[in-house]
Amino acid sequence: MKAVSIKEPGGPEVLEWTEVEDPTPASGEVIIDVVATALNRADVMQRMGLYPVPPGTSPYPGLEVSGRxxxxxxxxxxxxxxxxxxxLLTGGGYAQKVSVPAGQLLTVPKSIGLVEAAGLPEAAATVWSNIVMTAALKEGETFLMHGGAGGVGTMAxxxxxxxxxxxxxxxxxxEKATRARELGADVTIDHRRQDFAEYGPYDVILDVIGGQYLExxxxxLAADGRLVIIGLQNGLEGQLNLAELVFKRISVHGTTLRTRxxxxxxxxIAEVQKEVWPMIExxxxxxxxxxxxxxxxxAEAHRxxxxGGHVGKILLVND
Incomplete structure (x- = not known):
């Protein structure tokens, strides 16, 4: 089969469509003949050498696919x-075939095509696991999504x-603000000109930025607010005022799907199939x-x- 390999850490040019060995399924796994995959920010970090793959994982990028x-x-x-x-994959989606545990399979929603379905698993699982299973977002609460134009943001x-x-x-x-409002956002904030603090307090924040956004x-956050950090685009370090956490009973969570x-x-995935798929259908x-x-x-998709001009997912399709 062919797959996209990373010759060495670097820019998009290090991605190479090349012949590799076919995967074989372990016990409890299936082989998917890949129709399409979708880009995620983690793929870019992996290509740059900033996101080592978990032990035993396919070395090829790609955290989600659709196929047969x-x-x-x-x-x-x-x-x-x-x-x-x-x-949902731990890796290996940029390929013609991939092995995946059967517990990470989802049906294709009735309302969507097979190619487009490749863009659903990672975003849906990320959003549901973080804003519902971790942060317990409730009806009537105020939710802030940093970066509402990306794959996770548009889903969230x-x-x-x-x-x-x-x-x-x-x-x-x-343009991204207009699209976000079309998707249901009540308020859009241009982060280049406006301070999101003016529109709080927030009960739940989902943060893909990290770094100084922590402070x-x-x-x-409102009293009993929940901050969930899932990205580190702005860096690895931030400061905390512990008094604010203590007196407002704030909780801060750092999560990732890949290493679970x-x-x-x-x-x-079972919750996504049960709770999110009906919303899509x-x-x-x-x-x-x-x-x-x-x-x-x-490589062009990574560029x-x-x-940063895209809204939502970028898909890659096998011929």
């Missing part, structure tokens, strides 16, 4: 060869709105896809992501 089951490993039930699926706006939250998001342009986020165990991921939540490129043009 091509083979079953031992001890797999409930799935058949030929089933159309999408899946919609899911939070479907849950009955008042949704606020930061964006980087008037900016905490004062804007297969059992933990399966628990998240009834139209209250939709995939936002910006561009679709051939898998062999992964587009790093340029």
């Amino acid at each position: 089951i091509g083979a079953l490993g031992e001890n797999v039930s409930g799935w058949q060869v030929g089933d159309e699926v999408c899946a 706006i919609q899911i939070a709105k479907a849950l009955g939250a008042h949704v606020v998001t930061t964006v980087g342009s008037p 900016r986020n905490v004062p804007t 165990s297969a059992a933990q991921k399966a628990a998240v 009834n139209g209250s939540v939709q995939l936002v896809a910006d561009k679709t490129l051939p898998m062999a043009e992964a 587009l992501m790093e340029a």
